[in-house]
Amino acid sequence: MIPPERGSILLAVIKVFQGLSTENLRVIAEACLWHLHEESEDIVRYHDSTNSVFFITQGGIRIKYHALSGNEVILCDLPTGEIFGELSAIDGHARSATAVTKSATLLASMPATAFQNLLYKHPQIAEAMFKHLTGQVRRLTKRVYEFSSLTLNNRIQAELLRLAENHMISPNEAFISPVIRSDIANLVSTTRESVSREFSDLTKDKIIKCQGRQGVHVLDVARLAKMVSEVRGSF
Incomplete structure (x- = not known):
């Protein structure tokens, strides 16, 4: 009591x-x-x-x-x-x-x-x-709009952006910890493997840096936001 x-x-x-x-x-x-x-x-x-x-x-x-x-x-x-x-x-x-x-x-x-x-x-x-x-x-x-209009990769990017916006460490960087890929998969109705592939592509493009169990460092939030905006429009 x-x-x-x-x-x-x-x-x-x-x-x-x-x-x-x-x-x-x-x-x-x-x-x-x-x-x-x-x-x-x-x-x-x-x-x-x-x-x-x-x-x-x-x-x-x-x-x-x-x-x-x-x-x-x-x-x-x-x-x-x-x-x-x-x-x-x-x-x-x-x-x-x-x-x-x-x-x-x-x-x-x-x-x-x-x-x-x-x-x-x-x-x-x-x-x-x-x-x-x-x-x-x-x-x-x-x-609902994202599920109806975005590709799987774009949905993963949009979810990652939402997480990043809640974990900003500077005007253009975020650190998300922990990042459980199966959770992101369940948020966008896909598999953990699909999330890992998209993270690999974003790492190659130097948008994120995966740091194992520590989390994910989003190196360029503005660029990620632009990618999402281009496919989602002004919604």
Whole structure:
């Protein structure tokens, strides 16, 4: 059990709660249950009938599901500060995907009714939630467009660019660690071998430098972005 005072500090990292007063955060913390999970624990599973929303105060979550073929499909990775489970909390439908911890993770959860009341009472949180949901729609729309219009190599490049933009170490360089090629393969619906071949081509073109288990050094983010832009257009 985490005291409300401590809970309010932990909840301050949640993006949709940015700008709330300490007292408001304390009220939210009082409505939360707290759970510390180890790596690779399922938090919710596809088609579960639960409806709580979860706030990631420490650690990270992977959102995924398994196709009928048995292949894993990764939808996205959520870091500290993000939320998940909000769709079922809002519409009451079954879970649309599985959420699993990527590392030791501290979650705060809130029942659907309490979450909905929170949105009604705090317009600032409701507005942040609207922006969060529209951001999800835009991200998924972009991925659908890429799957429909880009070649496999281009999809790998686009995914690598997304990772690079979140791991910049200078205005034109990024260092992504760790890089698990099977994860990238599952994000773009291909094989690990295909990802390795594309990485080899990008290495020859001096766009990236693979450093084994340490990660991938993107040497020229601007050039990678230009390659993606040329095939994706202004979408």
